[in-house]
Amino acid sequence: MEFPFASLREWLSYLEVQGQLQKISTPVNLRHDLGYVSKTVADLSGPALLYENVEGYLGWRIFSDGLTTLQRRAWALGLRADDLSRRVAEVLMNRGPIKPLVVNTGPCKEIKVFGQDVDLTDLPIPYTGVYDNPPYITAGISTIQDLESGWVNIAVRRFQLKGQRRLCDLVVPSQHEGRVFARYVRAGQPMPIAIVIWADPLFYLVSQLPAADGVSEWNYWGAFAGQPLPVVKCETSDLLVPAAAEIIIEGVVDPRMREFEGPFCEFPGYYSGCYYCPVVQVQAVTMRAEPIYYYMYMGKEPSEGHNMAHLMYSGEIVRQLQALVPEVRDANVLSTWSFTTAVSIDKQAKRAGLVSKVGMALKTVKGGATVKNIMVFDDDVDIHNLNQVLWAFSVRFQPARDIFIMPETLTTPLDPSSPVMGKGPGVTSVAVYDCTEPGPPYDEPFKRQVAIPARSVTAVEILQTLGLLHEEG
Numbered sequence: 109m110e111f112p113f114a115s116l117r118e119w120l121s122y123l124e125v126q127g128q129l130q131k132i133s134t135p136v137n138l139r140h141d142l143g144y145v146s147k148t149v150a151d152l153s154g155p156a157l158l159y160e161n162v163e164g165y166l167g168w169r170i171f172s173d174g175l176t177t178l179q180r181r182a183w184a185l186g187l188r189a190d191d192l193s194r195r196v197a198e199v200l201m202n203r204g205p206i207k208p209l210v211v212n213t214g215p216c217k218e219i220k221v222f223g224q225d226v227d228l229t230d231l232p233i234p235y236t237g238v239y240d241n242p243p244y245i246t247a248g249i250s251t252i253q254d255l256e257s258g259w260v261n262i263a264v265r266r267f268q269l270k271g272q273r274r275l276c277d278l279v280v281p282s283q284h285e286g287r288v289f290a291r292y293v294r295a296g297q298p299m300p301i302a303i304v305i306w307a308d309p310l311f312y313l314v315s316q317l318p319a320a321d322g323v324s325e326w327n328y329w330g331a332f333a334g335q336p337l338p339v340v341k342c343e344t345s346d347l348l349v350p351a352a353a354e355i356i357i358e359g360v361v362d363p364r365m366r367e368f369e370g371p372f373c374e375f376p377g378y379y380s381g382c383y384y385c386p387v388v389q390v391q392a393v394t395m396r397a398e399p400i401y402y403y404m405y406m407g408k409e410p411s412e413g414h415n416m417a418h419l420m421y422s423g424e425i426v427r428q429l430q431a432l433v434p435e436v437r438d439a440n441v442l443s444t445w446s447f448t449t450a451v452s453i454d455k456q457a458k459r460a461g462l463v464s465k466v467g468m469a470l471k472t473v474k475g476g477a478t479v480k481n482i483m484v485f486d487d488d489v490d491i492h493n494l495n496q497v498l499w500a501f502s503v504r505f506q507p508a509r510d511i512f513i514m515p516e517t518l519t520t521p522l523d524p525s526s527p528v529m530g531k532g533p534g535v536t537s538v539a540v541y542d543c544t545e546p547g548p549p550y551d552e553p554f555k556r557q558v559a560i561p562a563r564s565v566t567a568v569e570i571l572q573t574l575g576l577l578h579e580e581g
Contacts, residue, residue: 111186112333115215115352116306116400119174119184123156128180130155137163138243142172143236146405149173150412156180158400165232172403175309176412181419184309185332193492194438196423199332200317201430206330208339214351219395220343226393227272231355234403237373242269244372246413247404248303248357249315250277251347255291255299260324260348262315264404264413267303267388268369275388276369277301277361278380282477282518282534284321289361289386298360300345301388305357306402307350311337316420318446318475320428344391354399359390375417375445377408378524381533409444421446425475432469435462437487439475442497447523448481450497455486458544464512467540471517478520483541500543504554510542 113119123129136142136159149157150173159170175181182189185196235243245267253260261284268276280286292299304311314328329337339348344358363386370382405411418441425439429451438452451466463484470476485491489500514537519526521533529535545554561567571577 111183112310112329112335113184113308114338115308116171116354116402119309120158120171122183123174123180126183128155128177130157132157132159133161135161135163136170138165138232138234140235142170142234142403143405143407146172146403147407147411150176150405150410150415153177162232167398168232168401169398170232170234170401170403171306172405173412174402175312175416176410177415178419180309181313181416184313186310187332191492193419193422193440194426196419197426197438200328200423200427203331203334205324205327206334206336207324207327208330208348209336210348211338211340211351214338214340214353215396216349216351216353216356216394217340218397219399221393221395222343223391226390228269228275228357228390228393229272232401233269236405237371237379237407239371239379240373244268245275245303245305246406247312247402248305249307249312250285251302251304251349252285252288252299253347254288255295255297257322259288259322260326261285261288262304262325264312264315266372266374266406268372268385270367270387273359273390274367275303275357275359275390276367276385277388278369278372278383278385279361280521282520287321289363292361293363296363298362298389300342300347301359301361302342302345302347302349303357303359303388304349304353305355306400307353311350313416313420316417317424318421318428318477319424320474342392343394354396354402356394357388357390358392358394359388361386361388365389373407374522375406375409375411375414376447376522376524377444380522414445417441417445421475422449425449425451425470425473428473428475429466429469432472433462433466436466438491440491442483442494445520446476446479448483449476449479450483450485450491452485452487452489452491453544455488455544458486458547460547463542463544464540467512467514467538471514471538477518478523480519480523480536480538481541482538483543486544489543501541504545505541505543512540512542514538514540 156174187195250265338351340351365387366384369385371379374380429436435454519536
């Protein structure tokens with residue numbers, strides 16, 4: 109068992125060896141139990157969980173929180189945990205993407221169910237919030253293909269169970285899925301879709317990359333792994349899916365059908381509204397023998413989903429921003445799927461207008477599509493250390509001078525604050541906070557240097573004895 113982990117089974121075995129997997133034999137109820145446990149695991153950085161006794165679903169097991177902690181995400185990426193988002197950015201910038209490798213078959217084909225024999229209520233789909241009715245598939249990775257270019261887009265999306273062979277799909281027009289679906293609507297054709305419920309941990313992480321238009325996220329699986337992702341052809345379409353997946357739901361999204369969907373406890377931490385959404389008409393389900401269902405809590409952060417997205421967004425934002433603003437050194441999503449993001453710039457290369465340029469550039473790239481609070485720091489501030497972020501914000505920022513506002517930009521309709529703009533959901537203003545040291549003649553107080561104690565040989569030896577400082581520190 110070593111990176112890259114080829115399947116959930118390998119990942120479970122590795123986590124167990126590392127003491128990071130807790131098997132739960134206590135009977136659990138899908139409506140009441142899993143969401144609160146998962147939220148608490150995220151709050152306290154607890155272990156991954158494998159539920160082995162699901163009420164009403166004999167023989168099924170449910171896995172959750174495999175990627176909740178920083179260390180588990182680092183293992184899944186094959187990287188060291190220290191300075192992880194910077195390591196992610198380096199992979200994205202320096203290793204070329206590798207396209208998947210098509211194979212003849214795989215474990216996801218061990219069980220096949222078609223047409224009228226499909227019954228999605230046979231899947232142990234947990235409820236997350238008290239208002240979920242019916243429940244949602246929260247960890248399904250949507251796999252779709254552009255009608256014109258053949259570009260494949262993957263992303264974790266919410267799917268509400270509407271019947272034995274129907275799911276509702278919240279298609280957001282400004283997102284990649286919405287743009288791809290719009291082309292099928294214009295052509296009057298149903299859009300093939302495959303919903304992947306767990307393949308391997310790296311697949312979930314790369315699905316969170318805010319890749320640019322036309323870039324297939326799963327090519328970066330190969331960049332991290334150094335080898336192609338094995339994929340197989342679906343049974344009812346030409347879509348490709350990971351060969352080692354636990355469960356694949358195949359179907360089409362009908363451009364003419366809509367059903368009432370919602371509410372759902374979404375990533376901003378509030379219930380979303382109710383919408384008329386496109387319907388996935390399910391045509392087939394393929395599975396591994398004795399499949400394991402994957403559940404992901406969603407709602408008020410922290411959560412596994414937030415932690416995955418914040419890491420991958422941070423790395424991709426660095427790559428995308430540096431292409432436009434070379435002075436950018438680092439980025440860190442501080443909260444809510446990039447709603448609030450910190451960026452650091454080269455202190456020695458700072459010039460007039462650079463901070464506002466960084467803000468406008470971040471709203472231009474895909475990684476900044478939903479951002480509304482952009483905090484820009486000099487690179488002598490560790491933007492992954494919240495104490496340093498708040499310190500620099502407190503002493504280098506002046507509200508009357510250092511805020512630049514973009515009054516009207518696009519965001520996600522799931523932001524509960526966006527309707528106050530009076531433009532309907534999905535429109536936001538953006539604030540850029542200049543938390544850098546000011547230039548002359550206003551920099552005199554900052555020339556006195558940061559007030560920190562001197563470092564002595566004895567002090568270093570004491571800290572090393574306490575385990576608080578590494579030898580290279």
